[in-house]
Amino acid sequence: MKTILVALLWLAPQLKPATAQYYAEIIDFEAKWYRVHPALVLAIGHGETRWNNFFVSKTNDWGLMQIHVNSRGSNRFYGREYLLFDPRINIREAFRILDMWRVYHDRWCRGNHPYWAHYKWGRRVKSVKHTFKTRRLYKKLLKKFWTKGRSKRVARR
DSSP states (O other): OHHHHHHHHHHOTTSOHHHHHHHHHHHHHHHHHHTOOHHHHHHHHHHHHTTOTTOBOTTSEETTTTEEOOSSSOGGGTTOGGGGGSHHHHHHHHHHHHHHHHHHHHHHTOOSSOGGGHHHHTTSOOOHHHHHHHHHHHHHHIIIIIOSSSOOOOOOO
C-alpha cells in the first residue's frame, strides 16, 4: 500500500496526505479483490480528473474515476449520482468496470488495443489518443514504482 500512496502523491501533489492515504487504502483493497493492477487505476484516475473528487463532466460522468450514468445502459446510479462523490463507491465501481472489460474483452472485441481502452467509451473505442496517454502513464508508473527489486506485473491485454 505504501507504493500506491507514494505513486498517488507523485501524481497528485495537491492532495492532502490524509486524503491520499484514504484513496491508497481503497485502491489497495479493491486491486486485491478484483485482481487489477493498482497502477492502471492510478493512471486512469489521473487522466480523467487529476484526482478531483467532485468533478462532473458535461457528458454525465461523475466523481474521481468519471463513472458514466445514464437511464438506459448504466442505470445503476441513475437518480442517485451524488453517491459517486464518495471515493469508496466511485473507485469500487471503476474496478468493477475494469474487471468486466478484462474478462470479456476478447469475446466482445478482439481489437488491437488494451482492455482498459473500453473504460471511457464502453463497447466502442473512440479515442485512441486517450488510450495511449493512459498506457504511457501506466507504463511510467510501473517502471518508476513497481519494478524495483520485483518482477514486472503487467495487466493483460
